[in-house]
Amino acid sequence: MGEWLNCNCLLSYPGGTAFMKDSGKTKAQLNAELETLRRRVAELESAEAEHRQTLEALRASESFYQSLVEIVPQSLCRKDLAGRFTFGNQHFCDSVNRPLADIIGKTDSDIHPPDLVEKYRQDDRWVIETGQILEVVEERRLLGGETGYVHVVKSPIREADGKITGVQIIFRDITEQRQAEAALRRQNEYLAALQETTLDLISRLDLGNLLENIVKRAGQLMGTSAGYLDLVEPGTDQLKPKVGLGALTESLAFEVVRGEGVAGTVWQTGQPLVIDDYDAWPGRIADYSRNTIRAIVGVPLLAGSRVLGVLGLAYEAGTQRVFGSEAIELLIQFARLAAIAIENARLVEALRRQTVELEARNEDLNAFAHTVAHDLLNPVGLVLGFAETMVQDDAAMPDDQRQQSLQAIARNARKIGRIIDDLLLLAGVREQTAEASTLEMAGIVTESVNRLADMIESAQAEIVLPDMSAWPAAVGYGPWVEEVWVNYLSNAIAYGGRPPRVDLGVEAQPDGMLRFWVRDNGNGLTPEDQARLFTPFTRLDQVRAKGHGLGLSIVRRIVEKLGGQVGVESRAGAGSRFYFTLPGDHSQAHPVNQVSSASRADPR
Numbered sequence: 001m002g003e004w005l006n007c008n009c010l011l012s013y014p015g016g017t018a019f020m021k022d023s024g025k026t027k028a029q030l031n032a033e034l035e036t037l038r039r040r041v042a043e044l045e046s047a048e049a050e051h052r053q054t055l056e057a058l059r060a061s062e063s064f065y066q067s068l069v070e071i072v073p074q075s076l077c078r079k080d081l082a083g084r085f086t087f088g089n090q091h092f093c094d095s096v097n098r099p100l101a102d103i104i105g106k107t108d109s110d111i112h113p114p115d116l117v118e119k120y121r122q123d124d125r126w127v128i129e130t131g132q133i134l135e136v137v138e139e140r141r142l143l144g145g146e147t148g149y150v151h152v153v154k155s156p157i158r159e160a161d162g163k164i165t166g167v168q169i170i171f172r173d174i175t176e177q178r179q180a181e182a183a184l185r186r187q188n189e190y191l192a193a194l195q196e197t198t199l200d201l202i203s204r205l206d207l208g209n210l211l212e213n214i215v216k217r218a219g220q221l222m223g224t225s226a227g228y229l230d231l232v233e234p235g236t237d238q239l240k241p242k243v244g245l246g247a248l249t250e251s252l253a254f255e256v257v258r259g260e261g262v263a264g265t266v267w268q269t270g271q272p273l274v275i276d277d278y279d280a281w282p283g284r285i286a287d288y289s290r291n292t293i294r295a296i297v298g299v300p301l302l303a304g305s306r307v308l309g310v311l312g313l314a315y316e317a318g319t320q321r322v323f324g325s326e327a328i329e330l331l332i333q334f335a336r337l338a339a340i341a342i343e344n345a346r347l348v349e350a351l352r353r354q355t356v357e358l359e360a361r362n363e364d365l366n367a368f369a370h371t372v373a374h375d376l377l378n379p380v381g382l383v384l385g386f387a388e389t390m391v392q393d394d395a396a397m398p399d400d401q402r403q404q405s406l407q408a409i410a411r412n413a414r415k416i417g418r419i420i421d422d423l424l425l426l427a428g429v430r431e432q433t434a435e436a437s438t439l440e441m442a443g444i445v446t447e448s449v450n451r452l453a454d455m456i457e458s459a460q461a462e463i464v465l466p467d468m469s470a471w472p473a474a475v476g477y478g479p480w481v482e483e484v485w486v487n488y489l490s491n492a493i494a495y496g497g498r499p500p501r502v503d504l505g506v507e508a509q510p511d512g513m514l515r516f517w518v519r520d521n522g523n524g525l526t527p528e529d530q531a532r533l534f535t536p537f538t539r540l541d542q543v544r545a546k547g548h549g550l551g552l553s554i555v556r557r558i559v560e561k562l563g564g565q566v567g568v569e570s571r572a573g574a575g576s577r578f579y580f581t582l583p584g585d586h587s588q589a590h591p592v593n594q595v596s597s598a599s600r601a602d603p604r
Contacts, residue, residue: 074172078157081166083107083124095173116140124167127154131164137174148175183326207345214311214338215243221334222313222327226293230256230263231301231309234346239267239309247292247316254285256310261285263310266298270307272332273298276322278314295322299331301339308342311335379412386412436562437478438585441471441516444478445504448485452493461493461500472506473585474514480558481582485518487551488578492520495576509581513564517579525570534566555580 025033075092079085085103093100096111108117127134134154139147150171157166215227226246230239239256251263259268261283266273274297275281293314301308313331315321323331386405390397397405449456449463456463492502503519525533534556556566559580570576 074170076168076170077103079107079124079167079169081128081164083121085111086166123154127156127167128164131156138171148173149178150174207342207349210341210345211243212245214341215245215313218311218313218331218334218338219245221330222323223321224313224315226314226316228252228263228312229301229309230267230312231342232267232307239263242309246314248312248314251312262296262298262312266300266310266312267307270300270302270305272300272328274323274328292317294319297323297328297331299328299335301335301342303339303343308339311338379415382412383409383416435477436475439474439476439478439481439582441474441481441506442468444482445471445485448482448489451482451486452489455490455493459493459496459500461496461502463489464501464503466505472508472514474516474582475585476562476564476582480562484555484558484580487555488518488580491551491578492518492522492576496520496522497575508584512584513581514584515579515581517577519575519577521575524572524574525568525576526572530568530570533568 073091075089075095077085077088077092084105084107088100088103090100093103096103098111103111108120112120123134123136126132133156134152136152138150138152140150151174152169152171154167154169156164157168158164211229211231215229219225219227224246226248227243228241228245228248228251229243230241230251232239239258241252241254241256244250244252254261256267257264259265262273262275265283274295276295278284278293278296279291294317296312296314298310298312301311311331311334313323315323386409390402390405445465446468449465455461489502493500496502497520501521505517505519507515507517509515534552552566559566559582563583564581566578566580568576568578
């Protein structure tokens with residue numbers, strides 16, 4: 001046991017062999033060293049096994065990473081510091097329309113358009129130099145040629161020691177997301193505009209102003225100034241153009257026929273109609289808007305299932321714009337609101353008319369009460385007084401007194417009759433619907449003068465008429481127009497000079513109306529007097545008044561019912577000229593600028 005072992009020996013171990021020469025060590029020492037070697041060998045074997053496991057795990061990790069980057073719905077690629085591609089997943093290969101073998105080793109200049117290469121190099125350089133992540137949204141041309149958007153994240157590739165060896169790029173197509181966001185923004189803008197428009201339309205109660213504003217507002221929503229609006233006339237089966245703007249202004253001149261053109265088709269079907277190329281549309285009205293508009297849309301204005309009218313908009317020629325589904329849906333919503341606004345405006349107009357009619361009826365009731373209380377009471381009292389006197393004193397009454405009493409009774413009875421006739425006429429004008437026609441004005445004037453023959457003779461009045469063949473054709477209702485002449489003539493005689501001179505004439509107006517007039521030689525009227533005219537029971541001179549105050553009120557009601565106006569031109573001390581207007585009958589063209597008095601009427 002303590003002996004030294006002198007020998008030469010050959011040791012073998014897994015890592016190799018070693019020849020040991022005589023070391024002069026004891027056996028125990030050699031055994032200890034051998035055990036140490038054995039442990040070292042075991043450690044090396046364990047490390048080698050662990051290394052193999054690490055390699056296998058790394059390979060598995062790389063395989064997992066490879067499969068992972070292939071299945072993610074994003075494009076991923078890597079570049080080295082020289083900008084050469086070292087990897088790309090299938091999504092990336094598809095995005096550049098190249099196989100991976102044609103990408104590895106290439107640079108951006110080999111893959112992307114020239115206008116993008118420098119930008120990509122600058123972005124890569126920034127990531128490499130700063131070691132930071134770059135995140136941007138870029139606009140790109142997609143494979144189909146259209147413009148798209150991608151979300152890009154560039155990050156540095158690092159080794160275990162932190163050294164940057166390249167750039168990793170992940171990007172995904174967000175075009176649909178951007179489009180959806182843009183559509184949502186447009187929808188919000190449309191809804192805001194729609195709300196503003198709704199409030200504006202609801203506040204507009206004047207129908208004419210409302211209709212034009214509807215077209216303008218709809219055009220603002222769609223981005224066009226060309227539009228029109230046609231409305232079905234209440235109580236009829238006619239669609240009438242009301243508004244035409246921009247390139248569709250000419251629509252006002254066209255008659256809308258059910259089933260023809262855009263408006264007529266929408267009117268018939270009650271459904272929207274969209275035409276992307278109007279010139280090529282088989283249903284286009286001949287020569288209407290040729291070469292002036294490209295796309296046109298018509299939508300119905302609906303009250304329930306009833307078509308109130310048609311709203312149309314167009315994009316002018318030279319643009320490539322068309323009306324998409326979103327725009328059409330918005331326009332349909334707008335048309336529903338517009339229809340409600342139109343119905344409300346019509347209701348307000350009807351209420352206004354009813355209010356005016358009620359006020360007029362109240363005026364009639366007041367007129368009736370006033371007439372009965374004042375104008376009828378006096379002649380009725382006189383008739384009753386003379387009649388009672390004759391009943392009581394008839395036997396003793398002289399013949400001449402009896403005759404005077406009878407004449408007074410007859411005279412006041414005729415006055416009562418005239419008052420009653422005027423009241424009936426005043427009420428009848430409001431209640432009756434007269435059928436207007438072309439008037440033979442010369443005959444109407446002659447008949448009016450003949451009716452006043454007694455008054456003309458009594459006042460020694462001179463009636464000066466124009467050439468009877470020169471009266472232009474007017475439209476109205478003969479019996480009513482005759483009453484107008486009678487009232488004007490009787491007032492001119494009653495309030496004219498002594499003796500009265502009364503001139504008649506007519507003038508053509510720029511708007512196609514005819515102004516007929518009666519001029520007297522009286523004292524004229526002050527502005528205050530003129531302001532009191534054409535209302536019931538207004539008399540210019542209570543002392544001289546021969547009538548009972550209804551005449552000019554009747555004139556006003558008749559003329560306004562026939563679509564005209566009444567008025568007076570006067571100066572104190574210079575006489576007065578009373579006039580009324582009627583529509584001219586342009587189908588019977590008769591040139592007239594002014595027809596003046598030229599002949600004196602025969603009062604017989």
